[in-house]
Amino acid sequence: MGSMYRASKTLKSSRQSFSLLFNSIKPNRRDPLRVGLQQAYGFSSDSKQKEPAVDLTQFPSDKIRNFSIIAHIDHGKSTLADRLMELTGTIKKGHGQPQYLDKLQVERERGITVKAQTATMFYENKVKDQEASGFLLNLIDTPGHVDFSYEVSRSLSACQGALLVVDAAQGVQAQTVANFYLAFEANLTIVPVINKIDQPTADPDRVKAQLKSMFDLDTDEVLLVSAKTGLGLEHVLPAVIERIPPPPGISDSPLRMLLFDSFFNEYKGVVCYVSVVDGMLRKGDKVSFAATGQSYEVLDVGIMHPELTSTGMLLTGQVGYIVTGMRTTKEARIGDTIYRTKTTVEPLPGFKPVRHMVFSGVYPADGSDFEALTHAIEKLTCNDASVSVAKETSAALGMGFRCGFLGLLHMDVFHQRLEQEYGTQVISTIPTVPYTFEYSDGSKLQVQNPAALPSNPKYRVTASWEPTVIATIILPSEYVGALDILLNGQAVDALATIVHNQKAYRVGKELVEKLKNFIERQMFEVMIQAAIGSKIIARDTISAMRKNVLAKCYGGDITRKKKLLEKQKEGKKRMKRVGSVDIPHEAFQQILKVS
Ligand SMILES: Nc1nc2c(ncn2[C@@H]2O[C@H](COP(=O)(O)OP(=O)(O)OP(=O)(O)O)[C@@H](O)[C@H]2O)c(=O)[nH]1
Numbered sequence: 001m002g003s004m005y006r007a008s009k010t011l012k013s014s015r016q017s018f019s020l021l022f023n024s025i026k027p028n029r030r031d032p033l034r035v036g037l038q039q040a041y042g043f044s045s046d047s048k049q050k051e052p053a054v055d056l057t058q059f060p061s062d063k064i065r066n067f068s069i070i071a072h073i074d075h076g077k078s079t080l081a082d083r084l085m086e087l088t089g090t091i092k093k094g095h096g097q098p099q100y101l102d103k104l105q106v107e108r109e110r111g112i113t114v115k116a117q118t119a120t121m122f123y124e125n126k127v128k129d130q131e132a133s134g135f136l137l138n139l140i141d142t143p144g145h146v147d148f149s150y151e152v153s154r155s156l157s158a159c160q161g162a163l164l165v166v167d168a169a170q171g172v173q174a175q176t177v178a179n180f181y182l183a184f185e186a187n188l189t190i191v192p193v194i195n196k197i198d199q200p201t202a203d204p205d206r207v208k209a210q211l212k213s214m215f216d217l218d219t220d221e222v223l224l225v226s227a228k229t230g231l232g233l234e235h236v237l238p239a240v241i242e243r244i245p246p247p248p249g250i251s252d253s254p255l256r257m258l259l260f261d262s263f264f265n266e267y268k269g270v271v272c273y274v275s276v277v278d279g280m281l282r283k284g285d286k287v288s289f290a291a292t293g294q295s296y297e298v299l300d301v302g303i304m305h306p307e308l309t310s311t312g313m314l315l316t317g318q319v320g321y322i323v324t325g326m327r328t329t330k331e332a333r334i335g336d337t338i339y340r341t342k343t344t345v346e347p348l349p350g351f352k353p354v355r356h357m358v359f360s361g362v363y364p365a366d367g368s369d370f371e372a373l374t375h376a377i378e379k380l381t382c383n384d385a386s387v388s389v390a391k392e393t394s395a396a397l398g399m400g401f402r403c404g405f406l407g408l409l410h411m412d413v414f415h416q417r418l419e420q421e422y423g424t425q426v427i428s429t430i431p432t433v434p435y436t437f438e439y440s441d442g443s444k445l446q447v448q449n450p451a452a453l454p455s456n457p458k459y460r461v462t463a464s465w466e467p468t469v470i471a472t473i474i475l476p477s478e479y480v481g482a483l484d485i486l487l488n489g490q491a492v493d494a495l496a497t498i499v500h501n502q503k504a505y506r507v508g509k510e511l512v513e514k515l516k517n518f519i520e521r522q523m524f525e526v527m528i529q530a531a532i533g534s535k536i537i538a539r540d541t542i543s544a545m546r547k548n549v550l551a552k553c554y555g556g557d558i559t560r561k562k563k564l565l566e567k568q569k570e571g572k573k574r575m576k577r578v579g580s581v582d583i584p585h586e587a588f589q590q591i592l593k594v595s
Pocket residue numbers: 071072073074075076077078079080099111112113114142143144145195196197198199225226227228229
């Protein structure tokens with residue numbers, strides 16, 4: 001094996017080999033935007049097959065850590081990835097292009113990540129008095145916007161841990177929660193990182209408390225950093241190495257790899273991003289894809305460092321790419337298991353199927369360009385497996401496709417990528433959600449295109465459904481009024497309601513008024529209050545029925561009359577304090593119906 005690598009021939013000790021390895025890896029100076037998108041993905045027409053630059057045999061599983069960077073949008077994932085790549089010499093410091101891994105034009109123009117990107121880094125970890133030890137770290141930078149969460153969940157499948165990045169001023173946000181649960185459900189070790197501590201409005205203590213109360217994360221384990229200034233960054237990679245477990249695969253088991261992403265390259269065909277779960281792979285090996293049953297020879301294999309770098313092999317636990325000469329994108333099914341041909345392996349679980357939220361028609365702006373659009377969509381969906389595509393024809397627009405997306409931003413980005421990366425001008429129809437119609441014969445029809453709804457069906461439509469969301473809304477308590485209704489100071493739980501702060505006063509006032517109409521007068525005064533916490537926001541009173549205690553008191557003994565009235569008042573006070581207010585069942589129904 002050593003004979004395959006120039007570097008490894010001269011190795012004397014592992015310490016020496018590590019520094020040799022470092023010297024053999026030059027920071028990549030290419031500017032992906034300048035050299036164009038195809039090259040940014042790694043290959044160009046004049047790119048010759050390079051000698052393997054890295055000897056991966058020095059990195060058995062226990063020297064590997066695979067982790068994602070996850071966060072809410074704009075909390076600084078890509079900037080942190082930049083700093084970590086600089087720290088490890090993977091890219092040159094001040095390479096002049098912030099958010100290096102955001103390579104697509106659409107990402108640069110919009111300032112958001114839409115594609116997860118992997119970078120392999122080499123890092124020498126020094127623990128106190130021990131000798132420094134070399135590690136191979138695979139970092140996956142993920143998008144923050146909810147429309148691209150499929151990218152996040154796929155990336156997590158190639159990792160054992162995640163850096164959960166939170167903005168020190170904004171604190172925990174919606175996608176922090178969603179991404180935390182994605183990582184948690186995938187059983188990953190979570191390393192909490194509070195970023196942007198350089199901001200004047202940063203409040204790391206508040207954010208730490210949020211991380212503790214919402215996710216039960218240990219506040220002592222939270223790293224405080226500024227990806228902008230570099231403050232605290234030296235603690236990140238040692239924490240990754242100490243806390244995140246190495247990949248669990250078995251090196252002497254038959255090869256099993258997970259295909260977790262892919263893209264189409266004009267010169268090489270389909271390039272597959274893989275994570276090696278068990279066994280090892282070398283260039284020239286024959287591999288089969290479980291879902292398609294197709295077999296190929298591995299023509300090139302390597303790592304993303306951060307551009308594609310041939311290594312001639314991939315070992316258990318490593319993340320990299322393979323080229324097999326696959327020409328059609330349909331052959332690469334994301335989530336597929338790749339194994340050595342003529343061996344039998346248990347397929348990996350793959351990914352949950354995508355649920356498309358919006359559908360729209362995509363047609364060539366010039367009707368005659370249908371073929372060009374077909375090719376462009378085929379290639380782009382190779383790099384974005386979350387889009388569904390089905391051919392359709394419109395009387396007005398000719399031949400086109402009905403595409404399913406995860407959201408409106410996803411749809412917009414897809415159109416922009418078709419235009420920018422493949423020069424295809426498209427017309428897209430008004431986006432719609434999928435509807436289900438039930439007919440009088442009991443049959444059901446799912447309609448993703450308004451034009452596909454039969455205008456004169458044989459059977460009557462008896463019911464129609466549109467998608468509904470059962471949602472849990474998590475928001476800071478100051479935005480919610482927990483509106484209690486109190487009768488004589490006692491909360492009536494059945495009437496408590498959660499409303500938006502802005503509506504709380506109106507709703508409280510209305511409920512109090514209605515209660516006044518529906519509750520009958522009691523022997524004592526009834527105070528009706530609407531409250532948010534301890535604050536009373538609306539109030540009214542139902543006066544007491546008055547028993548004529550003076551009825552039998554003839555004559556004009558004013559002192560006795562006063563005494564009787566005082567006694568009555570005292571009794572009512574006591575009743576008001578201890579007595580329960582009688583709300584008839586029907587009154588409840590009426591109040592709730594009206595409210
Ligand atoms: N002040 C300050 N700004 C930062 C820091 N880290 C990142 N930023 C800025 O925050 C903005 C967003 O940073 P990105 O790295 O693109 O954030 P992201 O999480 O990758 O964004 P998405 O991938 O689109 O979700 C940029 O303007 C960064 O310059 C930091 O530590 N301090």
